[in-house]
Amino acid sequence: MTVNKQWITGQTADLEPSLIKEFKISPLIQKVLAARGLTERDQVADLLSIQQVHDxxxxxxxxxxxxxxxxxxxxxxxxxxxxxxxxxxxxxxxxxxxxxxxxxxxxxxxxxxxxxxxxxxxxxxxxxxxxxxxxxxxxxxxxxxxxxxxxxxxxxxxxxxxxxxxxxxxxxxxxxxxxxxxxxxxxxxxxxxxxxxxxxxxxxxxxxxxxxxxxxxxxxxxxxxxxxxxxxxxxxxxxxxRELNQYQPVGVKALLQQAGHSGVITEETIGFMIGPRLNAVGRLDDARPAAELLMEQDMESAVFLAEQVNDVNNERKSIVEDIVNQAVLVAEDKISRGFNFLFITGENWNEGVLGIVASKLVERYYLPVIVLNINRTEQYAKGSARSIPQISMYDYLDEEIELLSRFGGHHMAAGLTLPLENLEELESRMNDRMDQYLSSHDLQPVLHIDAAVTLDELTVDYVHQLELLRPFGTGNPQPVFSVKGSTITQIKAIGQHANHLKLILDQKLNVLKWSAGELVRDFPEGTTVDVCGKLQLNEWNGHVSLQMLMEDMKTDQVRFVDFRNQHHHSFSFLKDEPVIYLINQSRKKNGGNYYFYGENISGHDKIVLRDLPDDLESFFETMRSATAKQIYVIFHESKQVYFEGMPSLEKFRTLYKLMVNRTIVPTQHGMTLTDRLNVSPNVLLFMLSVLTELGVVRKDGEAYQLDLTTGKVEIPSALSYQQREKQLKIEQQLLFSSFDSIKHLILDKME
Known part of the structure; x- marks a missing residue:
């Protein structure tokens, strides 16, 4: 499920030239300070200098x-x-x-x-x-x-x-x-x-x-x-x-070795490597080993404890992944049935990780979530809740306090315990409250962007100076910049499982997004996009280059993905996409997401042109109604005729002469005829069907024989001949033209 984000860009303001000079503020930092309203000298000094600690x-x-x-x-x-x-x-x-x-x-x-x-x-x-x-x-x-x-x-x-x-x-x-x-x-x-x-x-x-x-x-x-x-x-x-980078306590050093970290320690090192490992111990069992590791002075003992802590963290990640996979199935079912407050329960779930699970579900669906473990022996459910900025989890739960045994938390997160007999009622009430909210409000995540920049404004020196704003975290997030109107000159899925995304904008800026490899199908090369993300420097073999860790990407263009003449497994992912399929009249509709060419398809964001249409006019009629932002082009046709072409009228006359005073059985005489005519067996059968339709040839079982009583006929008047002409034209325009030609053809009709 993809959730569209609203981009809000910070304010612009001019810093006093004296401040810029005193603190040597680069243009990018100027934009960040202005966006965050930090324009007074004391504010700038607090951010860029180390202040004294309080007594x-x-x-x-x-x-x-x-x-x-x-x-x-x-x-x-x-x-x-x-x-x-x-x-x-x-x-x-x-x-x-x-x-x-x-x-x-x-x-x-x-x-x-x-x-x-x-x-x-x-x-x-x-x-x-x-x-x-x-x-x-x-x-x-x-x-x-x-x-x-x-x-x-x-x-x-x-x-x-x-x-x-x-x-x-x-x-x-x-x-x-x-x-x-x-x-x-x-x-x-x-x-x-x-x-x-x-x-x-x-x-x-x-x-x-x-x-x-x-x-x-x-x-x-x-x-x-x-x-x-x-x-x-x-x-x-x-x-x-600063202290950790000069002298690492024995326990921290051993823990970082287990994490495979050997570079500079930043707040990200703490947030993504040290903190999660220390937290994991208490999430799954007794937290004492984590404290003992930090207090340890002997390196050998510290390594032993760090291995234990790291193993627990790996176990924690495995447990979280397993519960998330189960929870997603429940969430998808509830969303399909109209639930807007996700109330997810399971048995034998580790209560220590349910906060992480809830956070991952909120990130995925942008809906408030409660995840509970059911204990049937004690007849209670216990777990964690996570919310979105628009909804106060604390207020929602506080309104239902009579259903809860205990709860505590704040606007965005809470922990709760309640009797099993109250589960259904609590879920019902929470969804009722959510439905009331949605009746007059839209839910859309907001992405705060510090400033819009051009690619020409991004230099290694300027991005390096952003380090002065560290440490990043709550109250001082890492700056997010947007780059608008750039063209994707290269895009590919990377990683062992092709689950990450890498693209290049205007042949200048490398952009990465983890766990987003599937976007390679949605944003083909040549697409003009707006991207936003966090800037960083990448060092490789002594060369320093700029790159962006993408937060989001969007485009106003209709995006086309070319799957013509590819094996079916290339587009098997579409079964999980919210798409509709365009099929020709010879097919049978299979559910509500199948449409015939000629029908109105307005209001659908993603469409799949699965079959070649029966005729171009019905195709054009459907495209005129289309409002899609994403179009997957397959144009499947099991019997293509483009490369066989249309046999000339001269070949029809030659076939007529060859059949005079002869009964033709294609399975017996086909090779002789195809050689004499220089056509394929399929084309020979087509020619015989045209002559049969016009009454020139009679068919008896597998045998074909001329009817010499038939007068002169016009070969192009045969319906089968006209259908083949139409088929050739459709294949030429939609299946074997350049993809740019097809895109322009479709866009012309959509406009």
């Missing part, structure tokens, strides 16, 4: 937390660091454990199991810690909703320091201290720190100095948790990436 003591309760931790260390009081099972959680644990070990604390860490304990504080785990003599629990990347758990352990004499960054409720837990960048009683300048960022701020306050060796972990947690890469987050990630 951790500005955070609410920081002084109180630091004093309590130092007291615990001085008193040899056991400390438990209580984390979370995602990448932000395990990096937060790693950061906190490093600082405590530096201070000589008696500390250990605990990460709850996603499946048996769930997210956040767990009372059983807290009580177990108290039983083992723990006097202080420090939560990292969780805890702000742990009211009952904190209260229970407090009654046992254990203090809890909460460090968290998640949404705060109206009431806060009765913790000894709460360190949260958005604390209502605080005034911290950057309220959007990740859990790793908050953990890092506490460690710097504990040790009284910045800790460069922990900045890499902070960057990993910050990028992986998709917090805005603005303000201090941007600074921490910049500094962290």
């Amino acid at each position: 951790p003591m500005l955070m609410h309760d920081m002084d109180k937390a630091v004093a309590r931790i130092h007291q615990a260390i001085a008193d040899d009081e056991p400390i438990l660091v209580y984390g979370d099972y995602d990448a932000d959680g395990v990096t937060s644990v790693t950061i906190m454990m490093y600082a405590l070990e530096q201070l000589g604390a008696m500390a250990d860490f605990y990460i709850p199991n996603r499946f048996t304990e769930g997210y956040g504080p767990n009372e059983a785990a807290f009580r177990a810690a108290a039983d083992e003599g723990v006097g202080l629990i420090i939560t990292v990347d969780n805890g702000i909703k742990g009211h009952d758990e904190v209260k229970a352990v407090k009654e046992l004499g254990v203090d809890v320091i909460i460090t968290d960054h998640h949404e705060m409720g109206d009431e806060l837990p009765e913790a000894y201290a709460i360190i949260h960048p958005a604390h209502p009683a605080g005034n911290y300048p950057c309220p959007y720190l990740a859990g790793a960022g908050v953990s890092y701020k506490l460690t710097t306050a504990l040790l009284g100095k910045e800790l460069p060796e922990l900045l890499g972990f902070t960057a990993i947690g910050t990028v992986s948790d998709l917090v805005p890469l603005t303000d201090e987050n941007r600074t921490l990630v910049k500094l962290g990436l």
Whole structure:
């Protein structure tokens, strides 16, 4: 299913010449800054320079937390660091454990199991810690909703320091201290720190100095948790990436070796290689090995742990692919039946990956999605929801709160659990709400483009300078540029399975799109297109060239794909396309997507000219009604006559003379006649049929004999002769003309 995107290009504005000169801003960066409204000096400086980190003591309760931790260390009081099972959680644990070990604390860490304990504080785990003599629990990347758990352990004499960054409720837990960048009683300048960022701020306050060796972990947690890469987050990630490229912690180095990465570490390295692998461990099982890997100092041990983590990630990808394949079948069926809110359920699905599955379905269909695993033993369904910008998943689920056992989330994503008996009702209500929305709104994904550029504006130097805008991420996405009105001079599917797309625009710009090899059928060479995407440099054998990673491509042209005289497997993909087929009158219609030539086909975007038409006029009549944007040209004809041609009248006279006083049986005398006439057996049979139609020849079984009583006849008057003439003309114009001629012929009629 292809979803058309609406392109919205950013505003244009002029930057002050003094700013351009001071920061040496290239033309491409000028366009990006203008599109994003970053035209003031402070805004430009924040983006292009490394700013100072904020004083951790500005955070609410920081002084109180630091004093309590130092007291615990001085008193040899056991400390438990209580984390979370995602990448932000395990990096937060790693950061906190490093600082405590530096201070000589008696500390250990605990990460709850996603499946048996769930997210956040767990009372059983807290009580177990108290039983083992723990006097202080420090939560990292969780805890702000742990009211009952904190209260229970407090009654046992254990203090809890909460460090968290998640949404705060109206009431806060009765913790000894709460360190949260958005604390209502605080005034911290950057309220959007990740859990790793908050953990890092506490460690710097504990040790009284910045800790460069922990900045890499902070960057990993910050990028992986998709917090805005603005303000201090941007600074921490910049500094962290610099540190990772100068000195890699043993565990990170081992993990990157397993991932096959050996180049510069960027935020993309974190987002696509490090983060997913760390997340995978907690998605499928206990996340402790991920934290142990990050804390490991011995390379041999780290390699062993990294192999385990990488294997789990591969397993996670396999599980996701399997569930997605199952979910797509369900989704296609529901869409065909008019469902607009995709409610997908399955049994024995791993709940830890359902968020990924839901995201992939949203990307594919641009509809809100809920994906649930059904547990028949416990009689509940549990899973994840993902939405599109127009629909608030949180609001939709909150309206149906009485059907849910529990749920939490925000506008674009949520997690939920509900009894099986409520599944059907929830699906019905969600679709009713969606249908109401669609009755007055259109759903179309929006693609934000920073600026339109020409190919002449793209140089290696200018694109290289875009690196100054890194790190890219939430709040500072990688710039997207559009190039309009360029011609595809080369296009092909690449990769081992031909599943990726590569094209060249105006013989200048290489454009790539992953997992889009099928587009080679939709955009033939010579098509004038608009493309948009992200610019990058490609280095190969010492040569640096420009390329674009395509986001989208479109054209106003009618696109033609030539499948004439090709084997049927070349166009077998059409069975999965939303197309209609044009067939001739000799065929039988097979369903609602088959049309005879001569019928009106307006309103259909993709048409397949499957058969040669019976006559050109009916073909032209249909083309005049066509509004298609994509035309696949097959023109199948099992009995082509073009290369045999039309036998001359002289040959007919010769055949007549050869048959005088003779009875002809083609199976016995055919070779002699074809040799004498210099025609093929098919043409001989055609000539005999014409003479038979005109009464010159009588047919008895397989035998043909002249009727000498017949007077003079006009060979061209025979209907079979005229039909062959028509067939020859149709084949000449539609099957054996140049493809450009056919395109111009069709376009002329469509206009």
